[in-house]
Amino acid sequence: MCELLGMECNVPTDIVFSFSGLALRGGVRGPHADGWGLALYEGRAVRTFLEPAAAANSKLAAYVRSHPIKTLLAIAHVRKRTRGPISLANTHPFVRELWGRHFTFAHNGTVRGVKRHKLTRFHPIGTTDSEYAFCVILNRLERAFPGGYPQDRAKLHRAVARIGKELGESGTFNFLLGDGEQMFARCATKLSYIVRKAPFEKATLADEDLTVDFAEVTTPRDRVAIVATAPLTRDERWTIGRPGEMWVFRRGQLAATLRS
Amino acid sequence: MCELLGMECNVPTDIVFSFSGLALRGGVRGPHADGWGLALYEGRAVRTFLEPAAAANSKLAAYVRSHPIKTLLAIAHVRKRTRGPISLANTHPFVRELWGRHFTFAHNGTVRGVKRHKLTRFHPIGTTDSEYAFCVILNRLERAFPGGYPQDRAKLHRAVARIGKELGESGTFNFLLGDGEQMFARCATKLSYIVRKAPFEKATLADEDLTVDFAEVTTPRDRVAIVATAPLTRDERWTIGRPGEMWVFRRGQLAATLRS
Numbered sequence: 176m177c178e179l180l181g182m183e184c185n186v187p188t189d190i191v192f193s194f195s196g197l198a199l200r201g202g203v204r205g206p207h208a209d210g211w212g213l214a215l216y217e218g219r220a221v222r223t224f225l226e227p228a229a230a231a232n233s234k235l236a237a238y239v240r241s242h243p244i245k246t247l248l249a250i251a252h253v254r255k256r257t258r259g260p261i262s263l264a265n266t267h268p269f270v271r272e273l274w275g276r277h278f279t280f281a282h283n284g285t286v287r288g289v290k291r292h293k294l295t296r297f298h299p300i301g302t303t304d305s306e307y308a309f310c311v312i313l314n315r316l317e318r319a320f321p322g323g324y325p326q327d328r329a330k331l332h333r334a335v336a337r338i339g340k341e342l343g344e345s346g347t348f349n350f351l352l353g354d355g356e357q358m359f360a361r362c363a364t365k366l367s368y369i370v371r372k373a374p375f376e377k378a379t380l381a382d383e384d385l386t387v388d389f390a391e392v393t394t395p396r397d398r399v400a401i402v403a404t405a406p407l408t409r410d411e412r413w414t415i416g417r418p419g420e421m422w423v424f425r426r427g428q429l430a431a432t433l434r435s
Numbered sequence: 436m437c438e439l440l441g442m443e444c445n446v447p448t449d450i451v452f453s454f455s456g457l458a459l460r461g462g463v464r465g466p467h468a469d470g471w472g473l474a475l476y477e478g479r480a481v482r483t484f485l486e487p488a489a490a491a492n493s494k495l496a497a498y499v500r501s502h503p504i505k506t507l508l509a510i511a512h513v514r515k516r517t518r519g520p521i522s523l524a525n526t527h528p529f530v531r532e533l534w535g536r537h538f539t540f541a542h543n544g545t546v547r548g549v550k551r552h553k554l555t556r557f558h559p560i561g562t563t564d565s566e567y568a569f570c571v572i573l574n575r576l577e578r579a580f581p582g583g584y585p586q587d588r589a590k591l592h593r594a595v596a597r598i599g600k601e602l603g604e605s606g607t608f609n610f611l612l613g614d615g616e617q618m619f620a621r622c623a624t625k626l627s628y629i630v631r632k633a634p635f636e637k638a639t640l641a642d643e644d645l646t647v648d649f650a651e652v653t654t655p656r657d658r659v660a661i662v663a664t665a666p667l668t669r670d671e672r673w674t675i676g677r678p679g680e681m682w683v684f685r686r687g688q689l690a691a692t693l694r695s
Contacts, residue, residue: 218522275558
């Protein structure tokens with residue numbers, strides 16, 4: 176099992192505080208020492224930092240923490256290998272271009288039956304069930320919306336939820352999916368979120384004595400949605416997902432909740 | 436105009452020496468201060484470091500130089516903006532998945548007419564003619580080889596050369612294209628290469644007093660092909676490309692030369 180972290184905001188925000196909490200679980204506090212990745216959007220394009228090694232001791236992860244890049248949408252992952260060897264190709268998040276934008280995907284769980292699904296346009300590079308499932312999602316979306324990125328966002332939400340439900344029937348399918356404009360977060364077994372907004376308060380990481388006073392680093396109009404496998408802070412009220420629930424975050428707020 | 440750098444080897448090699456030479460041209464010695472990118476393969480997967488800012492002063496570029504990652508295939512680029520604003524989406528190299536492998540592309544020049552070509556599967560995320568041309572190449576390759584990555588490499592070489600010639604007719608189309616197994620290097624106006632192999636000697640960067648003794652960092656079986664817009668060293672014999680020539684490098688040697 177792995178740990179997921181997503182951030183979706185209405186103003187460019189750095190993910191350092193939350194990523195620090197996640198990175199700790201990548202090898203020091205947690206068993207997720209088999210790789211980590213961080214994807215940061217700029218518009219419809221994403222850049223990724225990937226390493227098939229523990230985040231906790233990573234010099235690249237330390238670099239990322241000490242040189243924050245602000246973004247409206249970020250997806251991060253620390254990996255505890257279940258299926259597929261440790262390699263760059265098997266390191267989440269995975270990225271593909273569809274409709275002239277990057278889609279980014281990270282998964283927690285195992286979807287055993289997924290390789291029964293036939294692939295068309297998108298093919299995995301590595302050997303994980305996770306990347307395969309991502310390819311299935313994109314193949315389905317492309318077929319469902321031949322005209323390109325749907326203007327009607329609710330249709331896209333329903334399509335992602337439907338595919339998530341179907342693939343989730345043959346395994347554990349907690350995932351984060353970003354498209355540069357919104358973030359989909361599906362809970363199969365374990366996922367939680369919080370939306371930070373005014374009045375901002377202090378928060379302390381659950382796994383370390385690191386506190387941030389968000390009032391000092393934000394403006395009253397900021398809204399920041401954070402999704403994580405487990406709550407990252409010990410003094411905030413996180414919403415815990417129910418099995419089969421999918422959230423959509425847009426402009427720093429919960430835009431939709433779909434249940435299957 | 437931009438500067439290209441490619442490396443293709445038979446044993447994992449770090450690109451730090453050559454990348455240092457390139458990075459100097461990205462803002463200090465050269466006018467290419469509008470972005471830089473470095474793509475490093477691990478098997479069929481690539482990781483990229485991208486920054487829409489000058490390489491010469493970049494902390495990320497400094498990080499990459501001081502934490503070398505060995506690879507069999509690397510493509511780097513420093514950008515002097517000609518078309519398309521400075522942004523992550525417009526920063527080379529560009530990456531797409533085709534046939535379950537990453538293709539990576541960097542371009543030097545301007546291909547004005549390229550947007551006349553209809554796109555099918557692959558679409559640009561940014562606004563450069565370069566990324567558009569890359570999408571045209573991949574759309575054509577996918578159509579030409581419906582069975583996937585061709586077993587007959589010569590057919591793939593000819594297909595890439597043919598598309599290169601066609602797109603090159605409406606502009607300047609120097610490019611590097613990697614597929615995880617080989618590197619295609621097309622010269623429209625300016626490109627050069629060298630294959631370093633035993634007996635290895637010393638080399639000094641053209642733009643800085645930085646010397647490396649390759650005999651100290653290699654074994655007698657190593658072969659390293661380096662391609663660059665302009666020779667990066669002043670004491671080695673580079674082969675200068677002719678207009679319309681395309682080289683293919685595989686396992687550290689020149690595997691094919693195609694002329695159009």
